[in-house]
Amino acid sequence: MRPWVSLALTGLLALPLAAQSVRGRLEGRIPSAAIPAVDSLIQFASQEGLPTEPLVQKALEGGAKHVAGPRIVAAVQLSLGQLRGARDLLVRAGDQPPVLPAELTTVAWALRRGLPEPLVERVAAALGRPPRAAAMHAVADLVAHRFDPDSAAGLIIGAVQDGVPRERLLDVSAVALQQVQRGHTHAEALATVRRQLPNLPAPSKPTRGTVAGARRPAPPAPP
Amino acid sequence: MSVIDPRIHQVLDGELAPEAVPAELRRAVAQLVAAADLVAAPPSGPAASLESRVMAEIRRPTPTRARRVLRWLVTPHAIILRVRPAWSVAFAAVVAALTLFTTGQEGPELAEHEGIAQFVGRFPEAQSVHAVGTFNDWRPGSIALEDQDHDGVWRATVVLPAGTYEYMFVVDGERWVPDHLAERLVADNFGRENSIVIVRAARR
Numbered sequence: 001m002r003p004w005v006s007l008a009l010t011g012l013l014a015l016p017l018a019a020q021s022v023r024g025r026l027e028g029r030i031p032s033a034a035i036p037a038v039d040s041l042i043q044f045a046s047q048e049g050l051p052t053e054p055l056v057q058k059a060l061e062g063g064a065k066h067v068a069g070p071r072i073v074a075a076v077q078l079s080l081g082q083l084r085g086a087r088d089l090l091v092r093a094g095d096q097p098p099v100l101p102a103e104l105t106t107v108a109w110a111l112r113r114g115l116p117e118p119l120v121e122r123v124a125a126a127l128g129r130p131p132r133a134a135a136m137h138a139v140a141d142l143v144a145h146r147f148d149p150d151s152a153a154g155l156i157i158g159a160v161q162d163g164v165p166r167e168r169l170l171d172v173s174a175v176a177l178q179q180v181q182r183g184h185t186h187a188e189a190l191a192t193v194r195r196q197l198p199n200l201p202a203p204s205k206p207t208r209g210t211v212a213g214a215r216r217p218a219p220p221a222p223p
Numbered sequence: 224m225s226v227i228d229p230r231i232h233q234v235l236d237g238e239l240a241p242e243a244v245p246a247e248l249r250r251a252v253a254q255l256v257a258a259a260d261l262v263a264a265p266p267s268g269p270a271a272s273l274e275s276r277v278m279a280e281i282r283r284p285t286p287t288r289a290r291r292v293l294r295w296l297v298t299p300h301a302i303i304l305r306v307r308p309a310w311s312v313a314f315a316a317v318v319a320a321l322t323l324f325t326t327g328q329e330g331p332e333l334a335e336h337e338g339i340a341q342f343v344g345r346f347p348e349a350q351s352v353h354a355v356g357t358f359n360d361w362r363p364g365s366i367a368l369e370d371q372d373h374d375g376v377w378r379a380t381v382v383l384p385a386g387t388y389e390y391m392f393v394v395d396g397e398r399w400v401p402d403h404l405a406e407r408l409v410a411d412n413f414g415r416e417n418s419i420v421i422v423r424a425a426r427r
Binding site: 060062067109133144167170212 | 333355357358361362363367381417419424
């Protein structure tokens, strides 16, 4: 058997199985009348190479919040549209399809947090390769605290260019926010952080007491 | 007590010539002169060497504190340990109790991709508060906050895989409330806002 034939057969078999597992997760959690519509939206996403988990989560969220079925379907549809918008944005920014699911989720989050589309595209293009989650959240954190969007994006892009590791970009925005909390203006805070780069104070780690008091979430109760 | 012949004194004092006394007295005089010479002679070699060693030791500069401590550390010392069996057993019991008491309080072992999330909310009149979100499929019950000192501040510290999560608090099983202390909020597509928590891997 040719490889592509076996691949296609595997896909044909896998799709119904995946759909079955999604239906299993939704049954009893959302109004049963909404399940077919939600399920078809999730299958659309799967066929387009979009991540399906955010859609499942949105449906479960609606069910948990006792939202009516039609509103759950509408919210899932809106989430699907946001993922499609995120994919188009990333392709415009230079990503080659298929775009990584984690990047799609990140961009969708950034847009939902209120970042303007051109700004997200600029950050995505400037950073180039994934992961971009920390950068997007760092810019969104700054903008949420009334930093000028272009300046906020410039700070984070500059930090990456200065060699700050991507997993530490949230520390960059945190230092800028601390400066504002200490009474500096936003412009002064940005200037101070730029001078410090690429050096940053050591990130705070959970203390031994915090770890000692931590527990893992209890397994979910049966529906 | 023997008495010395007065003529011997006269000879030793030079008042009388040795030839003027009998031969036996001259021998006694000779012995006494030899003994006197011996006493009057300067100390011999070994005594001088002992003095020089003692003086050298006195003149040697006082060793520094660090050197004295080092010398004390490297010098063998005899230690006498007197043990009362009853106290030894009590000491061993305390050590064992402390070991058992502290075991299990170190918290969960964090995997490389896991981090700590802390949830805090002020709900003075609440009977129960749960954190519900994408980390537990929006199913209430798995993360219960506690108000141990009954001051109305509810807390939970949980281990979660590193990532970004949306959540809300569920108060008394029915009231959905965003985390007002969370600085990140996002529209929930149902007309309200979810809070966002970013869990960073603890082992960075």
